[in-house]
Amino acid sequence: MRLVVRNLSKTFSMGFFSRRHVEAVRDVSFEVKGGEIVSLVGESGSGKTTTAKMILRLLPPTRGEILFEGKDVWRDLKEREELREFRRKMHAVFQDPFASYNPFYPVERTLWQAIELLGEDLSKQDKLNLIKESLLRVGLDPKDVLGKYPHQLSGGQKQRIMIARCWILKPLFIVADEPTSMIDASSRGGIIKLLEEMREENGTSIMFITHDLGLAYYVSDRIFVMKDGRIVEEGSPDEIVLSPKHEYTKTLVSSIPKLYKRMEDLV
Amino acid sequence: MVEPLLKVEGVRAYYKLGRVFVRAVDGVSFEVNEGEVLGVVGESGCGKSTLSNVLMMNLRKPLVLVEGRVLFKMGNGFLEISSLGREEVKKRLWGKEMAVIPQSAMNALMPTIKVRKYVEHLAESHNIPKEEILEKIRIRFQEVGLDPVWLERYPFEFSGGMRQRAVIAIATLLNPQLLIADEPTSALDVVNQKIFLKVLMQMKKRGIVKSIVFITHDIATLRQMADRMVVMYAGKVVEVSPLEEMLRKPLHPYTKGLLDSVLTPEPEVKDRGITTIPGAPPNLIDPPTGCRFHPRCTYAMKVCREKEPALVEVEKGRKVACFLFTEEIA
Numbered sequence: 001m002r003l004v005v006r007n008l009s010k011t012f013s014m015g016f017f018s019r020r021h022v023e024a025v026r027d028v029s030f031e032v033k034g035g036e037i038v039s040l041v042g043e044s045g046s047g048k049t050t051t052a053k054m055i056l057r058l059l060p061p062t063r064g065e066i067l068f069e070g071k072d073v074w075r076d077l078k079e080r081e082e083l084r085e086f087r088r089k090m091h092a093v094f095q096d097p098f099a100s101y102n103p104f105y106p107v108e109r110t111l112w113q114a115i116e117l118l119g120e121d122l123s124k125q126d127k128l129n130l131i132k133e134s135l136l137r138v139g140l141d142p143k144d145v146l147g148k149y150p151h152q153l154s155g156g157q158k159q160r161i162m163i164a165r166c167w168i169l170k171p172l173f174i175v176a177d178e179p180t181s182m183i184d185a186s187s188r189g190g191i192i193k194l195l196e197e198m199r200e201e202n203g204t205s206i207m208f209i210t211h212d213l214g215l216a217y218y219v220s221d222r223i224f225v226m227k228d229g230r231i232v233e234e235g236s237p238d239e240i241v242l243s244p245k246h247e248y249t250k251t252l253v254s255s256i257p258k259l260y261k262r263m264e265d266l267v
Numbered sequence: 268m269v270e271p272l273l274k275v276e277g278v279r280a281y282y283k284l285g286r287v288f289v290r291a292v293d294g295v296s297f298e299v300n301e302g303e304v305l306g307v308v309g310e311s312g313c314g315k316s317t318l319s320n321v322l323m324m325n326l327r328k329p330l331v332l333v334e335g336r337v338l339f340k341m342g343n344g345f346l347e348i349s350s351l352g353r354e355e356v357k358k359r360l361w362g363k364e365m366a367v368i369p370q371s372a373m374n375a376l377m378p379t380i381k382v383r384k385y386v387e388h389l390a391e392s393h394n395i396p397k398e399e400i401l402e403k404i405r406i407r408f409q410e411v412g413l414d415p416v417w418l419e420r421y422p423f424e425f426s427g428g429m430r431q432r433a434v435i436a437i438a439t440l441l442n443p444q445l446l447i448a449d450e451p452t453s454a455l456d457v458v459n460q461k462i463f464l465k466v467l468m469q470m471k472k473r474g475i476v477k478s479i480v481f482i483t484h485d486i487a488t489l490r491q492m493a494d495r496m497v498v499m500y501a502g503k504v505v506e507v508s509p510l511e512e513m514l515r516k517p518l519h520p521y522t523k524g525l526l527d528s529v530l531t532p533e534p535e536v537k538d539r540g541i542t543t544i545p546g547a548p549p550n551l552i553d554p555p556t557g558c559r560f561h562p563r564c565t566y567a568m569k570v571c572r573e574k575e576p577a578l579v580e581v582e583k584g585r586k587v588a589c590f591l592f593t594e595e596i597a
């Protein structure tokens with residue numbers, strides 16, 4: 001099992017005088033196999049990003065454990081080398097591409113850094129070629145992107161660059177939090193195909209986080225439905241979308257706009 | 268009998284950047300009919316938001332109207348709003364006759380100004396007693412599912428879905444005939460998208476607004492409520508069709524590409540598989556010659572690179588700008 005999450009919980013405490021608690025994630029358990037694509041689906045505020053951040057070792061859990069390749073990411077990774085290894089193997093594509101870029105550097109810096117992280121002995125020209133190929137892979141023309149600063153690119157372009165970074169790093173595990181939220185519907189399919197290729201070629205496992213069950217339906221082997229911090233239903237895409245059991249899953253399914261059938265309860 | 272509420276005639280609106288122009292809206296003509304929901308669809312960068320500013324005559328540098336007319340129905344005739352200045356249109360029509368929900372709700376409401384302040388400002392600019400309008404917004408807030416206590420809060424405290432409902436409540440307060448909504452649901456999750464669409468359709472059903480122009484890159488959303496569709500590509504209108512007919516048989520290759528790339532969990536979609544439109548919309552400073560879609564079009568012919576296809580009616584109520592449908596091929 002590549003990733004095991006057991007009884008994971010996160011409670012945020014806020015306020016100085018009257019402490020308010022938000023139980024963002026409650027007792028969440030699931031497993032992800034090598035080469036498996038799973039989706040975590042739920043409306044905003046359901047705890048998806050918080051779960052992702054704990055798995056990525058960006059936010060400590062309140063309770064529970066996360067085992068990546070058998071090691072507890074919060075307890076067993078101590079040495080710098082182990083952490084570096086972890087960063088190379090587990091990779092994030094975030095919802096908010098703005099947070100992932102330094103405004104003072106050209107956007108491709110993140111790709112150069114990825115190549116450094118690879119630690120391979122490549123000539124400068126080889127590295128540049130690799131960067132260009134990664135951009136082409138995600139449907140970007142290198143000349144539209146190279147040398148540009150974050151504010152000069154659209155949100156969709158920045159999300160694609162994060163995916164290009166993934167393609168360079170070829171990690172074992174990708175956590176993609178709303179990775180296509182700013183990418184036009186017309187090219188989402190291409191991004192999905194690229195992620196699927198990475199799974200085929202490198203056995204990459206992918207955890208896809210989205211509010212869009214439609215998207216999850218086409219990429220996932222299994223879907224987890226999250227509501228108020230809990231996983232309320234789990235199943236294959238067909239089980240979840242075609243015969244949802246939990247009331248909330250039904251609401252979610254009936255909220256997806258479809259192309260060949262109009263929602264009947266809008267007016 | 269369908270009557271137009273707004274007419275756009277041969278409009279070109281460019282961003283003037285030093286010596287170059289971004290031809291964001293480039294020779295566009297169509298009508299918004301009374302009582303309809305008109306969907307405007309196209310990928311990012313095709314000129315949709317620019318078009319919404321043109322419809323409102325919200326022209327601010329570097330955006331300039333280079334050519335064409337925009338006419339809005341007032342009484343028994345049409346007022347040529349494109350011959351008035353922005354301030355004049357703002358004073359006479361904004362809020363009362365036409366209103367917009369801009370692409371970013373964050374732009375619509377400053378995060379640090381209380382919602383009540385906006386409403387009071389609206390009262391001032393239209394010489395309406397403050398109390399009267401505050402009473403109105405309290406009711407309207409309840410109608411869109413927001414507790415009126417939120418009037419005393421700051422927009423940054425709202426969730427995305429609540430903020431969009433606050434924006435629509437304020438935008439429609441004076442019962443404008445035309446509501447233009449620019450990507451109002453694109454940043455919302457599907458549950459909140461549906462709530463928003465319900466609110467929007469309620470506004471129309473109850474006659475608070477007469478016509479809606481709904482702009483989005485997501486055809487599946489438009490499918491839920493549009494009557495007719497305008498497909499925009501690279502600053503041009505490439506197809507105008509009633510929605511159902513467009514779904515059954517898209518005419519323009521770009522329209523077909525958009526439909527084929529929709530990913531919704533339906534048997535029809537699963538059977539056809541995932542396809543995408545190769546490439547991306549062009550830079551509008553120096554767009555492709557001839558048909559602007561030709562570098563991405565699988566049907567492109569020699570004539571497509573050389574000549575520009577005109578938007579012509581090929582079936583009743585259906586217009587398309589593509590040489591596959593016009594005589595000129597020979």
Ligand SMILES: Nc1ncnc2c1ncn2[C@@H]1O[C@H](COP(=O)(O)OP(=O)(O)O)[C@@H](O)[C@H]1O
Nearest residue numbers: 012014022024043044045046047048049050051
């Ligand atoms: N840093 C934080 N401090 C306090 N509350 C937070 C923090 N991050 C998230 N939350 C709260 O936790 C809940 C889950 O949030 P999140 O994980 O971002 O959900 P999702 O990604 O599904 O939209 C929400 O109620 C959110 O307000």
Ligand SMILES: Nc1ncnc2c1ncn2[C@@H]1O[C@H](COP(=O)(O)OP(=O)(O)O)[C@@H](O)[C@H]1O
Nearest residue numbers: 282289291310311312313314315316317318551
């Ligand atoms: N303020 C501006 N100055 C210069 N160019 C702009 C400005 N706003 C938009 N553009 C350009 O105009 C074109 C159309 O943009 P826009 O109307 O926002 O398209 P859409 O809403 O379809 O994404 C794009 O090429 C965009 O880069």
Ligand code: SF4
Nearest residue numbers: 558561564571589590
């Ligand atoms: S005019 Fe030619 S290039 Fe343009 S859409 Fe039609 S076939 Fe394609």
Ligand SMILES: [Mg+2]
Nearest residue numbers: 048049050095
């Ligand atoms: Mg999130």
Ligand SMILES: [Mg+2]
Nearest residue numbers: 315316370450
């Ligand atoms: Mg726009």
